[in-house]
Amino acid sequence: MILSVAKESNTYDHRKMILFVAGEGLNSVRARENLLRVCEDRLKGRYDLEVVDVLKDYKAALAHNILVTPALLVTEPPPKVTVLGDLSDTSKLLKALQLDLTA
Amino acid sequence: MPYGRPTYEELQQRLRSAEDIIEALQGQQVDAIIGKSAVALLQLQEVKEELRRSEEWRSLAMEAGGVGLWEYNMDADEVCGSKRTHQLFAIDPDPDAAKSIRQVWKRIHPEDRHMIESYAAQALEPSENPVFRIDFRVQIPDGREVWLATRGKTTFEETDQGRRPVRVRGAIIDVTEQKRSEKELMELNKTLERRVKERTAEAEQRTAQLQNLARELSRTEEQEHQRFADILHDDLQQLLTALRFRFEMLASSAPHKKKESDQLKAIKELIDESIGKARGLSHELSPPALRKNGLISALDWLSRDVKEKYDQEVTLDAAEGIDPLSPTLPFVLYRSVRELLFNSHKHSGAGAALILVRREGDDIVIRVSDQGEGIGISGLEGRREKSAGLGLFAIEERIRFLGGEIEIDSAPGKGFSVTMRIPDEVPVYD
Structure with missing residues (x-):
């Protein structure tokens, strides 16, 4: 178990992230679209994405120190990184996901 | 850092996330603010203020202690120093590190350079305690000589070939005042020692x-x-x-x-x-014997005289040839022994006494003792009161004046013994 986790984090092959949104708010919709586009392009089948709607569950957001939405929290690979906003800045998003900008 | 306050690193972290939020807000990319975060944002100014104070505090701490910082990076072969470090060496910051090093080296007192080199070599050796301190002198162009002390620590990296030094970091301070105080203290001590010697010589x-x-x-x-x-x-x-x-x-x-x-x-x-x-x-x-044949011979005559006059048995135990060299001593000692023999005859009731004469180094030691009634300290003190300046106590005074010592050993029923020890010097008369 421990070995497999170590291996996973070493290979940087798998991404785990949480996207905090506020219902169907404009920025939240854009953020979800921008994120999914990048994930399908670059991480197909190699990521877990959880979407949390703070209008339904704000406590999960507070637990992760998320104060505004939309916000993307990348939990794996470490370190934890938070990107705020509609994720329209692709280079910032790629950097947070530890992906090569030029590829 | 005052206790209970967030650390500098925590403050920086909080500031970064607050700035991220503001950026998102300004770009109108936010559509919800959760819980107390509105309040948190209002606290942003406080965070900034706290951080500014914290930074001030840090630099104040550095400046107050006058601490300069420096670092030597082995791989890049680069040296850098803080503003204060440059001030301490009285040099201007120069982007060319090699030039800076040459300037620093020129400032260091020539007599201290060798020591610094050997310390530097030692600092790069892998050791259990990679911390060092070096005190050295620096010559400032305006003619001042300044003492600096640097404490440093070497960081090592574990490699397949063993430990390898990666960088040396250090702090440096001006210790001129401290060195001056130390020097003054040392000089004061020397003066005191000299005075004590002078006084002792005077007393002697x-x-x-x-x-x-x-x-x-x-x-x-x-x-x-x-x-x-x-x-x-x-x-x-x-x-x-x-x-x-x-x-x-x-x-x-x-x-x-x-x-x-x-x-x-x-x-x-x-x-x-x-x-x-x-x-x-x-x-x-x-006594003619004292003048003609010296102390021992006179004591021998005295012993017989006392036996004849007072029927007191006196045994003289003296080695040949230990007559005093000093011309004064024989008379003083002769009279002292005679006085003690009379005392013994008068007070002890022993009917016998022993005179012992020895030489110990440069001292003549004479003991007159009997096995008579003896006397306690209080009795002796009482007798001293009654007959101040006479008999035993006159002897005591005389012997002490001549630089000698006298020891009285007696207790009721345990006999009486007086030991005189007196340096035998040939005095120089003006």
Whole structure:
């Protein structure tokens, strides 16, 4: 178990992230679209994405120190990184996901 | 950092996330603010203020201690120093590190360079305790000489070939004041030591003067005794002898009646007794044996004299050839021993006494002891009160003045013993 986790984090092959949104708010919709586009392009089948709607569950957001939405929290690979906003800045998003900008 | 306050790193972290939020807000990319985050944002100014204070505090701490920082990176072969470090060496910051090093090296006192080199070599050796401190002098162009102290630590990296130094980091401060205080303290100590020596020498000189005076006194006293003895012997005794001679001539020149003959006989006996007394007094004042044959021989005569006069058995235990060299000592010691023997005869009831004479180094040691009744300390003190300046205590004073020591050992029923120890020096008279 421990070995497999170590291996996973070493290979940087798998991404785990949480996207905090506020219902169907404009920025939240854009953020979800921008994120999914990048994930399908670059991480197909190699990521877990959880979407949390703070209008339904704000406590999960507070637990992760998320104060505004939309916000993307990348939990794996470490370190934890938070990107705020509609994720329209692709280079910032790629950097947070530890992906090569030029590829 | 005051206790309970967030650390500098925590503050920076909080500031970064707050700035991210503001950026998102300004870009109108936010559509919800959760819970107390509105309040948190309002606290942003406070965070910034706190961070500014924290930064000030850090730089203040550095400046107040006058601490400069420096770092040497092995891989890049680069040296960098803080503003304060440049100030301490009185050099201007230069982007060319090699030039900076040359400038620093020029400032260091030539006599201290070798030491720094050897410390530097040592600092790069892998060791358990990679912390070092070096004190050295720096010559500032305005002519001042400044003492700097640097503490540093070497960071090592574990490689397959063993430990390898990666960088050396250090802090540097000005310790000129401290060094000056240390130097002043050392000089003060030296002055004090010198003064103590001077005072000691003065005291020693006074003691020596006092001892010379005491010797001079003994010598004068001895000369007086000698003069009296000579008068008794040469003048009075001669007169008495002449008187006896003439009397005998007169007495034998005519026949006498019985009553007259008895008178003449009584007068002759009185004359003889006077002659005897004069001789005895003369001997007592200045024993011929002491003058002619020295202390040991005089003590030997004294022992027999005491036995004869007082029926007191006296044993003399003295090695051959240990007569004192000093011309004063024999008289002082002779009189002291005689006084002690009389004391023993008067007080102890022992009927026997022992005189022991030894030489220990440059000291003459004489002990007079008996196995008599002895006396306790209180009795001795009582006797001291009654007869201040006489007998035993006069001896004590005399011996001490001549730089000697006297030890009295006695207890009721345990006998009485006096040990005199006196340096035997040939004094130099002016």
